[in-house]
Amino acid sequence: MVLLAAFALLSIGFSFLCSVLEAALLSLTPSYIAQLKEQRPKLHDSLSRLKANIDRPLAAILTLNTIAHTVGATGVGAQVSVLFGETYIAVASALMTLLILVLSEIIPKTIGATYWRGLAPLLPPLLRVMIVVLAPFLWLSELITNRIGKSEHDVDMRGEIKALARIGLEEKALDSDETRTIVNILNLHEISVKSVMTPRTVCETVAPMLTVGEFDQRYGKTQFTRFPVMDADEQALGYVHKADTYHADDAQTMKALMHPVEVLQEADNVEQVFTSMLKDHNHMRVVYDDHGTWVGLITLEDVIETILGQDIVDETDNVQNLRKYAKQRWLKRIKRDESARSQR
Structure with missing residues (x-):
């Protein structure tokens, strides 16, 4: 026993x-x-x-x-x-x-x-x-x-981290904003510049020979702070920060005040843009399509909004979503053109 x-x-x-x-x-x-x-x-x-x-x-x-x-x-x-x-x-x-x-x-x-x-x-x-x-x-x-023999399995670390973030939300270890931010950061490499850029229809550009005095009259009260400097062929020469004009002589031109600006393709991904912006401390890029046509701008604010999943609006912003505003302006322009043709 x-x-x-x-x-x-x-x-x-x-x-x-x-x-x-x-x-x-x-x-x-x-x-x-x-x-x-x-x-x-x-x-x-x-x-x-x-x-x-x-x-x-x-x-x-x-x-x-x-x-x-x-x-x-x-x-x-x-x-x-x-x-x-x-x-x-x-x-x-x-x-x-x-x-x-x-x-x-x-x-x-x-x-x-x-x-x-x-x-x-x-x-x-x-x-x-x-x-x-x-x-x-x-x-x-x-x-x-x-x-x-042993089989090799590729580990999808991004997918696992995103899944953990969602589990954290379900278990109330993370709130919805934290979860959205984590997932959006991991998705940056899949998001194209085209989908988050500010369209050219709501962008303001300046000519290289525009003087500070003329700039102040036209754009002194605008909400924008950075202005691409474009030549007659719509090639980006640089950009001017509004702060650069505050202490400049009225006769100085934009060409004399402008900073270098990088250009990129609309098919590039946001992760690359974010990394390069942090590296060179330049918060603006001019975007072109495959045909070499200028189509818009992307700024650090656009990237941060993509990460946070919501628009960043301060007390000077009259328009919350410039991309939505651009589409509305485009639709109004089409209706106006159709109306003008029908009256002929």
Whole structure:
């Protein structure tokens, strides 16, 4: 009877330990391990090594678990046969299966998945011992798996981070603005300049020979602060900031005050533009289409609005959405032209 209890307890006990370790190991997140780098560097290094070659500790856990189940079931069956006869082997097998399912699978895996942070410091020493003791089995396992080969899977980190952000919103760890910002930042490389630029129909440009005095009369009260300097062929020569005109002589021209400006294609993505703007500290780009026609401007404000998912409006803005305003002006112009043609 003692041997029967010993086989059952040892089988369930070792299996319980394996299930807890497996659940805790698989629950470790890269972000948690990264946090440990400064707080607990030794634990960080140990867990990083385990996660870097996770197949090895998992193989050790599964090997010990299989041995525990097999030896335990065999020992229990043999002892039941000796003590009670072969008639009760089926009953003992059913009871052992139920105990293993509940006590060494469901309960311990729930514990490991729930309390993995507290169990994390125990993983390296316990798994190291298991790996050393079971080294021959692991060698054989790796020999077989290496022969079969491992499939390569591309990890979509962007997709996973966006999914985590949405989960954070559902669990109220993030608010809607934070989630939208995270997702929009990760989508910048998929968004074209054309979709977020300010169309030329609502842009103001200046000629290179326009004087400061003339500029002040025309644009002194406008809401815009940066003005592209365009020649007669609509080629961007630079841009003028309204602040540059405040202390300039009225006779000075825009050409004398202008700063260099970059040009780009409307098919370029917003991520590239954002990176280049931060690098050269120039907050404006002039946008051209594939035919070399000037189609609009993109500013740092346009990029920030794309990231935030909402328009940035201050007390001087009379129009909240310039792209929508541009479309309205375009539709009005078409109606006006059609009306003029019908009256002829």
